[in-house]
Amino acid sequence: MSNLVTGTNNDLIEQLSEQLHSREKKNLFRRRLTLESPQHAHVSIAGREYLAFCSNDYLGLAAHPELIAAACEGARRYGIGAGASHLISGHSSAHHALEQALARFTGLPRALLFSTGYMANAGAVTALMGRGDAIFCDKLNHASLNDAVLLSRAKFSRYSRGPHLDLAALERQLAASHARRKLVLTDAVFSMDGHIAPAARLLELCEKYNAWLMLDDAHGFGVLGSQGRGTMAHFNIRSPRIIYMATLGKAAGVSGAFVAAQPEIIEALIQHARSYIYTTAAPPLLAHTLLKSLELIEEEEWRREKLVQLAAALKRELQSLRWRLLPSATPIQPLIIGENDQAVRISEALSASGILVPAIRPPTVPRGTARLRISLSASHTMEDVARLGEALRELDRSV
């Protein structure tokens, strides 16, 4: 290697190392935990057991014995790898059956599976929207939605400068837009706040101004609505304007995502969504497992009832703290701390006492609103919530 090449390379490494140090100094450095156990209310890390309030496994299905059995059966029936993309020879009867089951479950005409929610958002938004189109976004939308908008090259408008969900601002923007196609794009349940988007009012605006409404129901699917049918069921809305997206790695406990909509939209995604076309299909055994997961979501109402009870108990446990829970009717219960270093200190102190709650910091959430994102699961017990309450009250006195 010539000196020139080595020198350049060292510069790059030095730059990176400076960036990383500055991130660490601002308490923004992120580290991964390494789990040695299945995802559950109690997890094992470096030989120690923790009570965890971190996962999006809201219904407690991620390690359910019936799903494990379905995965094994799926592996025997379909093997492990899909071996090709959906449009070549990777689309199996397990994928197909799951798409039909998801369409029926959501009450929309057709559904299409993607390997992850990130890919579903990227694929759907870029296939349907382009230059000359306009996309209207809430400021707290998930990063995958923002990335999808940038990738689509459509005009990116945020309709909430001050508080999020500023529908008056959205209406002004929709009224003023002369774009060829308009799309209102929103988290149905905001992932770091637990707020439910006012989907019925958003739909009315879309009808009035001839726009599409895309709902990202990553945190509502399986959790909200009768039988866990999600945010559309929660508001009892239906419309050919709705493009519904949900993930299958959170409440459904497995992996993947889907988009459900009118047949023409789904066909357009099959033809044009690059994150659908240019990637290997997810293992069919996962689709086979998800068919079982969908049955449990539909039949086991007690899991959603339990989440409601746990959330009520948590609110009682934490009502005396100086820190406030955001109002949330979902299993996402964020405790606002404010400063990054304080949030990190509390999260670390909890971890030292065997309880895991992640500190969420900017840029994931707005500056000055660092928080503990407490997420509840049907696999938690009332005693688990009481233990978290006690630990936080103790920290409130001592930090």
Ligand SMILES: *Cc1c(COP(=O)(O)O)cnc(C)c1O
């Ligand atoms: C998790 C999440 C995604 C991404 O889904 P993955 O399947 O994890 O890639 C998309 N949108 C929202 C709102 C999410 O919370």
